Amino acid sequence: MQIFEAIIGHVEKRCEAKGKRLTTQRKLVLRALIDANQALSAYELVDYCKQYFGETIQAMSVYRILEFLEEVHLVHKLNMSNKYIVCSHIVEGHEQGIPQFLICSKCNKISEKIVAPETITGLQSHARQEGFTVVSPQLEINCVCDKCGQ
Template identity: 40%
Template sequence: MYVEVSASTRKNQKKILEAKRVCDRAGARFTKKRAQIFEIILLADIPLSAYEIADIYNKSCKEKMPPLSVYRILEFFGTLDLVHKLSSNNKFVTCSHISCDHIHDDSQFLICNNCAIATEISMSSKLMRDLKKLVRNAGFALINPQIELQCLCDACSANSKISLS
């Protein structure tokens, strides 16, 4: 897979500018390298690992970046909620709510087991409260409320012989 850096659409440019604003508000710099890594993730059709991101960066940019440096940038973006780590496959996606003007709840993702696309969704506050209550009632303390549901997207489902219920 190859992602051409700087092929952003107007919508993606808005997200890049908002990411820069988030960094500025946090007192952090949105450096050229950070911007390039953010753009690689933003332009990808599917979640990417740090190694995949480093490979795309190294093919697209004049200088090389080791995966460890990519991990540091991803961790930085994660602290600002610009990027989410999918624990089920150790890959990263940009937050789909970056350029929204409202507060967001915990992240939930639908991940296609066939084509690997991931879609961030929002669950109702009531559903999340009920889930947290179930966890407490079971004698557990919720550490990470991010939910990742393994699914088949509509396109893969239409091409599949698997019957879905």
């Protein structure tokens, strides 16, 4: 609980510095993602808040909250699964780069790393050469973690 409060205190200051507000419901959704320690869909968040915190929150509210949390770089949307995960850099004040997610296809363990800008530039250049425009440079790579591989 103390770790969550420290994270929320830091996040509130970051939001205030950007002219944004971390409302009670936004804190609830963020707390659920931190507490769950795994990627959750909006409907899984509704269930999680009800089951673990005794709080009822509407799915449409969760979607709006997730949009806000993504906008202020506190969570990431995993496009392959349509789920959300807390940014692993949530307490760091630096601007975010392009995230790469290694996702275990067996246990859903996720590791987030920031991709070097030159790697993304190279990928975008290659896409342009092939007649494509990169819409979202976020990388999501299906893997098997060492634990599941044994």
